Amino acid sequence: MKKQTIDTRPAGPKPWYDPRVRSLFFQAIAIALVFWGGWILVDNTLSNMESRGISTGFGFLGETAGFGIIMNLVPYDATMSYGRTFWVGLTNTLLVSAMGVVAATILGFIIGVARLSSNWLVAKMALVYIEVIRNIPLLLQIFFWYFAVLSNLPSPRQSVDVGGALFLNNRGLYLPDPVTQEGFGIVWGGILLAIAAVVGIRIWAKKRQLATGQIFPTFKVGVAILVLVPIISYLVAGRPLEWDLPALRGFNFGGGITIIPELAALWIALSLYTASFIAEIVRSGILSVSKGQTEASKALGLPNGLTLRLVVIPQAMRVIIPPLTSQYLNLVKNSSLATAIGYPDLVAVFMGTTLNQTGQAVEVVAITMAVYLTISLLISLFMNIYNRAVAIKER
Amino acid sequence: MQTPPKDQPGKKPGIIRVEGMHKWYGDFHVLKDLNLTVDQGERIVICGPSGSGKSTFIRCINRLEEHQQGKIIVDGIELTDDVRHIDTVRREVGMVFQHFNLFPHLTVLENCCLSPIWVRKTPRKEAEASAMEYLERVKIPDQANKFPGQLSGGQQQRVAIARALCMKPKIMLFDEPTSALDPEMIKEVLDVMIELAGSGMTMLCVTHEMGFAKTVADRVIFMDGGEIVEQAPPHEFFTNPQEARTQKFLQQILAH
Secondary structure, three states, X not given: OOOOOOOOOOOOOOHHHOXXXXXXXXXXXXXXXXXXXXXXXXXXXXXXXXXXXXXXXXXXXXXXXXXXXXXXXXXXXXXXXXXXXXXXXHHHHHHHHHHHHHXXXXXXXXXXXHHXXXXXXXXXXXXXXXXXXXXXXXXXXXXXXHHHHHHHOOOHHHOEEEOOOEEXXXXXXXXXXXXXXXXXXXXXXXXXXXXXXXXXXXXXXXXXXXXXXXXXXXXXXXXXXXXXXXXXXXXXXXOOEEEEOOEEEOOEXXXXXXXXXXXXXXXXXXXXXXXXXXXXXXXXXXXXOOHHHHHHHHHOOOOHHHHHHHHHHHHHHHXXXXXXXXXXXXXXXXXXXXXXXXXXXXXXXXXXXXXXXXXOHHHHHHHHHHXXXXXXXXHHHHHHXXXXXXXXXXX | XXXXXXXXXXXXXXXXXXXXXXXXXXXXXXXXXXXEEEOOOOEEEEEOOOOOOHHHHHHHHOOOOOOOEEEEEEOOEEOOOOXXXXXXXXXXXXXXXXXXXXXXXXXXXXXXXXXXXXXXXXXXXXXXXXXXXXXXXXXXXXXXXXXXXXXXXXXXXXXXXXXXXXXXXXXXXEEOOOOOOOHHHHHHHXXXXXXXXXXXXXXXXXXXXXXXXXXXXXXXXXXXXXXXXEEEOHHHHHHOOOOHHHHHHHHHHOOO
């Protein structure tokens, strides 16, 4: 016998009063509008390009570029292709961004903690730093470092000379370049050995703490191993390293490694500017941990350092990570201000010179935007993974 | 250090000694010339109107607050600016707060083990076993792997008591442990505290629970305006208060 189910629910509203029907209707309209707008844009572009006789496609990437770039991490000269200029620009952008993220994070954490110091002078200095730096436009700060500070360094002939190995002048900072000789493999071996030993000690120390409660000074011992073992292996291998020293040749220096002033100015400005925002984020993160947490930790006999490490920072991190991510994204995107002082980043090289020479605006802009989007999404992804790891599980 | 008198074997007299203690917040004189001696195993309830300085007083005993004048000696160690003395005293003095202050990023068991592992350097297994014993004593061993946010207020406060006990303290301070709880949860926390009192723990409780005071206290201290106005055994205190301020306070809280 089939059981008859009786629908006891009240009759549904008229379709135009039903929120589900309404939302479907408005979503359909929105999608139609987006597609219509997109089609107009594409159609318009294609017909305009056709009427002006501009060829589309990515074939231009294989053509010879014919212009020089003042700094390249991947091998480059003017006979190479436009595609190559893309890689030069991208690596330069990634370099200054990575350097900026590292420096801004370190500086930001230090200043953020200093801002909370009980020492009046330290706290006020951090406050002044933050308020001055974050309230001046970044472009202005880049100009300041490039034109007001680095351009006023002495000319190559009057370089600031540190021990005949390190030279600073208005063309850049010149450092000795390490050139590995035969037998350097032993040193690499020593470095790998040291890293393996430190990892091993960490695991062993954790195990021992679980078993006996003894706390091993992993950090101090680890640093000692990481410093001493490579030095010893270097000496044992008979010092297989020579330095290519920079030297004055004619009007400028040759040899060694050069940090061009454009890179230095951009890096300093980006780091200082972003650090001021990170400092405020760190401060708010630490303040978000209630005073009761610190008191409970102290009442349990945990000294200040352990209280900070085991109780305050783990809880502050969940507040710090999301806004820190957006600061990293800002830094990467702000690095495109490089154009203003001629640092050859992706925007300056690829969207600047390459675009001007080839006229392939649509393709070049699309590639460049896709690159920034990719970098930003990757940073977000990694930060989200990290955030999930430190998030507090409450329910 | 004094030797224990013969009539009380094993009971150290004066495990807490407060002598002529004053505290100011800026110009505001919060605590005025407090004198108190607590013997080992003594259970003391401190009551008084809000703003009378009773919380501030017990927070001075493990130096969550600094005093500016007079002496506080806990288990033979005087509390001064010396950080080592402060840490030593805090290891021997457990504290339970009004708002529990459990660490939300750690499980109940990790909350209990944190200090034994890092301060007492107990092996983790031992620390966990001992923590489970205390969690059983406060009747929530089954919540050990939950996070504090998943527990009710009464359960959280019992975890907080277990966490303090895991350091095997000689003295326990309670700062209004039931004030933030719903009425039906107050009893479960008080039961744990009464059980603890029966085990011979030295206890100082700031509380408004007069029933608790009558059941377990050896002495009730009444504070008002930053002074100790009156102290007496509970029976005497509730039936025959000497001071006018005490009488007025008792009338107000026992009116209903």
